[in-house]
Amino acid sequence: MVHRLREYGRVRSAKLSRKTVLISSVTAAFAVVGGGALIAEATSDRGGEPEGDEPVDETTQDPVGELLASMSLEDKVGQLFMVYVHGEAADTADTEAVASNRERLGAENGAAFVAAYRPGGIIYFDWANGLKDPAQIAALSNGLQAASTVPLLIATDQEYGSVVRIGEPATQFPGAMPLGATRDVEAAERAAAIAGAELRAMGVNHNFAPDADVNVDPENPVIGVRSFGSDPGLVADFAAAQVRGYQAGGVAVSAKHFPGHGDTSTDSHLGLPVITHTAEEWERIDAPPFQAAIAAGTDMVMSAHLQFPALDDSLAPATLSRPILTGLLRERLGFTGVVVTDALDMQGVRTGYGDDRVPVLALLAGADLLLMPPDFPLAYEAVLNAVASGELTEERIDESVRRILALKHSRGIVDDPETDEGAAAAVVGSDANRAAADDIADRSVTLLANDGTLPFRAASASGGVLVTGWGEQTTQRLASALAAQGLGVEVLLTGEAPGADAIAAAKGAAAGRDLVVVATRNVRAGSPQADLVAALAGGPAPVVAAAVGTPYDAAHVRGANAVLAAYSYAPASLAALAKVIVGAIAPTGALPVDVPAEGGGVLYPFGHGLGYE
Structure with a gap:
């Protein structure tokens, strides 16, 4: 981890053993990231005891703060974004991929983009990155990490069932609703642990799962089988189990879509849904799974692009609503981790707002990580301009960046960002993993x-x-x-x-x-x-x-x-x-x-x- 921080040239010359550095960084991270328990076993195989009586510099107790202090405003604003890049390799020279990257990102390929803008993360899609086999995905991940001075969150939407970005040979679990049909919470946790280990083997360290929505509308066009079911208690139990499982497998998680997307007949990719639940109904139906996920230690909560009049009568989409993201999620539910927006290229959040205003309004509402703006250079400059004008303060930017960096420390991403490309194929889609998926399907x-x-x-x-x-x-x-x-x-x-x-x-x-x-x-x-x-x-x-x-x-x-x-x-x-x-x-x-x-x-x-x- 220390060599990564030294790339900024601001780390003190503390003489720490590898294990001591890791423990201090994880402890600092958990002081910032809400929920979860510090697992001693996670550090036990990362180095030996301090050698002899070598002194420890007590001033270096906040590596997140050290890194944050070393960053320029432009560095910090870059950390607020997660985007997709085109290309099966980080340094792709494919003509179509290069043209797409230039148009959307202002850089030729993923490696050039992360070196120039230092984003917080990259999200994978099969249509953008190929995602052909474990070795290709692992090489793509390593190439992106090698180009970045701060290790990246590398994410995907691998919910399984109807939302899958990485196909076979990755183990294909049936998905959320089939798990709910088994009534086996331990199976849900086991499936997530297997899935998490497969993702991490390919260099994917963050999964946008589990779905914590309670699907109470049979006509729901966007959730449906992505939900564990229609009973808040069942969904809460399964969402919490999958938070634990994915994290045990080595990936960060994001419970979604807050404050709840389970009772809408509008697809937020195409329009702006309205949830008509009363505040009491939200408390009884929608809230329990998010409360359970937070208690289980979810790293992120993803906002929904929908109006919820009972929670914010201004009718701002939840992604842009301070009463929902700050008043409800942060202050009432006590979540102190990373708030990530749903994709900002979805119509639900763009209805009535310009693409230059959406990222600024989301940050003002309480979001930390801005996912997939339709025009990244425009969004990036909009945030910088908002700081220059005083609409956003640099202190507000620091709050979000600290949370993002703390997450990267707490999940071991800073300490160990890359993966073993040669070993990925042996982990992904093993006979034992496929047997576990078959067992769940049989019982669902x-x-x-x-x-x-x-x-x-x-x-x-x-x-x-x-x-x-x-x-x-x-x-x-x-x-x-x-x-x-x-x-x-x-x-x-x-x-x-x-x-x-x-x-x-x-x-x-x-x-x-x-x-x-x-x-x-x-x-x-x-x-x-x-x-x-x-x-x-x-x-x-x-x-x-x-x-x-x-x-x-x-x-x-x-x-x-x-x-x-x-x-x-x-x-x-x-x-x-x-x-x-x-x-x-x-x-x-x-x-x-x-x-x-x-x-x-x-x-x-x-x-x-x-x-x-």
Whole structure:
């Protein structure tokens, strides 16, 4: 760690052993970062005892403060930003990547950008960085860290399930709602620990997870299966478990999206949602998971781009609301860690505000880390100009930078920013890790309705099985999983909105089959997918409807002989579906949400789940 600080030329010449330096830095960091417990084991393998009676310079007790004092205002403002860069390597010369970086960032590649602006962090996306395999990702991470004078937060959104940035060979866990269906908090913590270790092996030291939203709106277009469920207590328990797990695996975490995004019918990527909960409802429904995550020691809390009139009657988006970020999150809930904004290129926060004003207003509200402004040079200059004009003080900037630097110390990022590129492949996607994902998937599948069609016995099948419905990869993978169970399978993709011709083709393909399995996702009343299930249910073969997204599909699949909820189209979940269908395993999942009936009321209540006799 010390050699990193000396790059600023302001560190005193303290003669400390490696272990003493680390312990003092972590202790200083935990004085600033809220929540969490200092784990002695985390320091036990990082060096020996002080040699002999070598004196310790007692003045060097605040390495975060030392580093902060050595930074120029421009250095500090850079630390407030996390952006994405294009390119599969830090020093990419790819023509398209260079052009994109120049346009958005004013630098040719990631290495040049971090050297010039010293940002607090970089966020990875598969479409920007390739993210092809563990060795490539680890090399990208190391290249970025080598170019930076202050080690970077390197982050991604690896929630699993429906939000995945790093695909196979990384272990693909089913996601939040399937975990909620298992009711196994220890499994959630174990999954996060495995996922965290895989991410850190690739040089990714921060994950924007877990999702702490309580999904109480079945029509929610942006959360859904990203939530553990609709019960505040369940979500609180699972969110806290995943905070502990990810941190045990070696990565920092961010509970999101404060003050709660679970009851909205608007996607904040596209518009500005309004949450109509009363203050009492917020206290009862939305707050508990964030309180639990804070108590568990979450490193960050991410703000939501939404209006919450009961919490701030000015109707400023929460990301720009001082009553919400400072009054509620900091002062009332006592969070002293890093507040990170959701992506500032989302329409929800840009509605009514210029891109030059949003970063300044977010800092004034209480945010620390500004994620993905649409025009980084504009945002960077806007913050500098706000300090020059007196709208922001340098002391206010220092508060946020101190929190960010303290986080980097507390998670060992300053001490050990790089990773072993050669070892990454052995850690990521190991057989043991995949087995853990399979076990969670097996225990999450929930049987909602069954007239005796399931389990379907392969030995009695002569006409085979038709797999149809949503998702080209999903239907193919489900068919392969059923074939692995000994069934003859045909696949007919009908898609998200099958028309009359596609439905007729599916009916024709179902003729003579012993079973029809329809994969559904995001079915609503009057949906063409519902029409497909209804049409197939009129035929001679029994129909199994399998929801591979939210279980709310079950309210609309009229006439199906059996209804299953897998909550995910991850390979492990599709394999688990196949095992449940043929009776290789019994369904043991329990609904983590209420499934409402089309005409009102509850069709399948929270906790519902059938088994096999």
